[in-house]
Amino acid sequence: MARRIVITSGKGGVGKTTVCVNLGTIISNIGYRVLLVDGDFGLNNLDIVMGMENKIIYDIFDVLQGRCRARQAVITDFFNDNLSILPATKFVNSRAVMASDILRIIDELDTYFDYILIDCPAGIDQGFVRVLNLASEALVVTTPHISAVRDAEKVINILRNSGYSVLNYVLNRARGDLILSGESLSISSISEFLGINLIGVIPEDDEISNQLMIGGSITKGTDAFYAFRSLANNLAKGKSDIFDCTKKYKGTMGYFRRILRKIV
Numbered sequence: 001m002a003r004r005i006v007i008t009s010g011k012g013g014v015g016k017t018t019v020c021v022n023l024g025t026i027i028s029n030i031g032y033r034v035l036l037v038d039g040d041f042g043l044n045n046l047d048i049v050m051g052m053e054n055k056i057i058y059d060i061f062d063v064l065q066g067r068c069r070a071r072q073a074v075i076t077d078f079f080n081d082n083l084s085i086l087p088a089t090k091f092v093n094s095r096a097v098m099a100s101d102i103l104r105i106i107d108e109l110d111t112y113f114d115y116i117l118i119d120c121p122a123g124i125d126q127g128f129v130r131v132l133n134l135a136s137e138a139l140v141v142t143t144p145h146i147s148a149v150r151d152a153e154k155v156i157n158i159l160r161n162s163g164y165s166v167l168n169y170v171l172n173r174a175r176g177d178l179i180l181s182g183e184s185l186s187i188s189s190i191s192e193f194l195g196i197n198l199i200g201v202i203p204e205d206d207e208i209s210n211q212l213m214i215g216g217s218i219t220k221g222t223d224a225f226y227a228f229r230s231l232a233n234n235l236a237k238g239k240s241d242i243f244d245c246t247k248k249y250k251g252t253m254g255y256f257r258r259i260l261r262k263i264v
């Protein structure tokens with residue numbers, strides 16, 4: 001049976017799709033069979049971030065309409081047999097997609113995968129509720145901004161009330177320099193406010209935004225790579241290794257890096 005995890009946030013643009021793609025890629029490289037499900041009907045973009053948009057023949061709506069079987073809508077990465085996506089549909093009125101129908105499709109695909117990561121839409125309304133019954137484990141993504149943290153807390157309450165038993169959060173776009181200078185919320189204060197386990201810290205890194213602009217995967221050896229690798233090991237292997245985004249801003253060299261980052 002696959003381990004199913006919804007990746008959610010409440011607030012849009014905080015990095016759900018980024019986390020879904022990079023986490024899924026690393027877990028698949030470890031050797032697990034991973035399916036990334038685009039749960040965002042209408043504003044789907046998982047296929048684009050994965051560079052697979054031209055490969056789509058069938059999407060989830062075709063499965064719902066009986067035009068193909070669930071397996072036929074799954075697209076496997078050209079370079080990585082262990083990594084596949086189930087694309088959402090661009091054209092349909094998303095209200096036509098029922099939660100129970102998506103659950104049936106995911107159940108059908110379950111045996112082929114070790115991990116099913118569901119990239120949720122932003123918000124806490126119908127689109128989010130539709131994917132809630134697909135899993136009982138969630139990865140809540142937030143940034144260190146107060147609005148994102150507050151929205152994450154609302155989502156956590158909904159997840160708890162919906163019977164979710166495993167709740168972890170990822171702090172994305174963390175700025176080590178601002179944490180050290182006290183200009184960003186501290187990681188401990190965010191953890192205290194959210195009241196769930198921190199499973200990964202991903203730094204604010206141009207490597208990540210470039211990935212979305214030009215496609216491809218994160219370069220090995222970068223901070224972003226190490227941060228996602230730690231997150232993947234924590235999730236898949238039960239390790240507790242949180243990337244230290246403040247490390248490179250400590251000491252004399254770190255002091256100059258902080259000043260430089262402020263200027264540029």
Ligand SMILES: Nc1ncnc2c1ncn2[C@@H]1O[C@H](COP(=O)(O)OP(=O)(O)O)[C@@H](O)[C@H]1O
Nearest residue numbers: 013014015016017018173203204205208209212
């Ligand atoms: N850690 C990061 N550092 C730099 N840019 C990031 C980071 N995480 C996400 N981004 C950028 O933020 C934007 C929104 O990310 P995305 O994953 O699409 O958010 P969501 O799926 O929550 O709407 C994208 O342009 C992405 O490249």
Ligand SMILES: [Mg+2]
Nearest residue numbers: 016017040045
């Ligand atoms: Mg997204």
